[in-house]
Amino acid sequence: MQTTHWQKSTFSGDSSNCVYVAAPAPGTLHLRESDEPDIILATTPDILRSLIRTLKGNLSRDFADPVSS
Secondary structure, three states: OOOOOOEEOHHHOOOOOOEEEEEEEOOEEEEEEOOEEEEEEEEOHHHHHHHHHHHHHHHHHHHHOOOOO
């Protein structure tokens, strides 16, 4: 049985709420959160890259154009 090597995200810092990533096979990524380590999200590098770019774009847009109340 192969052991999965999990790496803590550098963005987690010293926080106790951490995100971990593993690459169990070529073209596959697994993600998990320290609070729920038994729940694993499987994805590909391309899909994760697209998600991160989308989130960063939306975050930048939200701060650039704040909605006034």
